[in-house]
Amino acid sequence: MKPALKHFFDSMGAYFGRPGEESLEQLYAEHPGWDAQRGRVAVYGDFVRGHVRGVLEKIFPLVRGAVGPEAWSALVEGYTLTRPARHHELNHLAESFPAFVADAAASRGLAAFVPALARFEWTDFAVFASEERAPERVERLTANPTLAVLEHPFQLCAYVRTKGARAEPEAGEELALLWRHPELLVTYYVEATPSALLVLKMAVEGLAVPEVAAATGMPEAELRGAVERYSRDGLVLAPGGGHG
Known part of the structure; x- marks a missing residue:
């Protein structure tokens, strides 16, 4: 990219990050002779910043509710300064927001x-939008290819189920499993219970119910029930359970 063109795009990015007349004046000052109508440029800047805010509000409603309106606006403004409006797909404008929140948490008193x-809310969306596709038929028990695993020191699954009705989630280490249901095409999530992890282990290692029952002492009927339950939920894909 030619230096002059790169400078233009860099200065335009800075303008997107800072609303207001002063920012618009600075943009024009950096490019003498540029004759674009200022009213249209201002509308365009507001349009881009509005896209960033709208995407964040759609993907992170629980974060928005947890921090309150003033802190949320400050987060959005701070994040916009990082110039996220570069991806051609609008929802990906929010991809770096969890990292920004993590870096800003202490200084902003979150x-x-x-x-x-x-991170949980972004993963929820990323799993939903994943380009991975579950096969229509499998020969053996198979883990859902959209599966994502998160580890955090809070009981977030219960908190998210209540849509943030509690003031804060309970403290405590949690391993969360998130995946897209192959038929309903929505994100499912659960705490990684021993039964869920056992069924996943069977899928990943190609283990059969009788040998796992013999090795663990778990009744075969109980183990088959767990496999059937997690197959219905789409965590694992079972032979004969096509969804095409």
């Missing part, structure tokens, strides 16, 4: 769980 919650 509750300790907020960075983990932002």
Whole structure:
């Protein structure tokens, strides 16, 4: 890219990050002779900043509710200064927001769980939008290819189920499993219970119910029930359970 063109795009990015007449004046000062109508440029800047805010509000509603309106506006403004409006797909404008929240949490006085919650909400969306596709048929028990695993020191699954009705999630280490249901095409999530992890282990290692029952002492009927339950939920894909 030619230096002059790069300078233009860099200065335009800075303008997107800072609303207001002063920012607009600075943009024009950096490019003498540029004759674009200022009213249109101002509208365009507001349009881009509005896209960033709208995407963040859509993907992170629980973070927004947890921090309150003033802190949320400050987060959005601070994040906009990092110039996220570069990706061609609008939802990806929010991809770096959890990392920004994590870096800003201490200086902005955010509750300790907020960075983990932002990561959870982004993962929820990323799993939903994943380009991975579950096969229509499998020969053996198979882990859902959209599966994502998060570890955090809060009970976020319960908190998210209540849509943030509690003031804060309970403290406590949690391993959360998130995946897209192959038929309903929505994100499911659960705490990684021993039964869920056992069924996943069976899928990953190609283990059969009788040998796992013999090795663990778990009744075969109980183990088959767990496999069937997590197959219905789409955590694992079972032979004969096509969804095409």
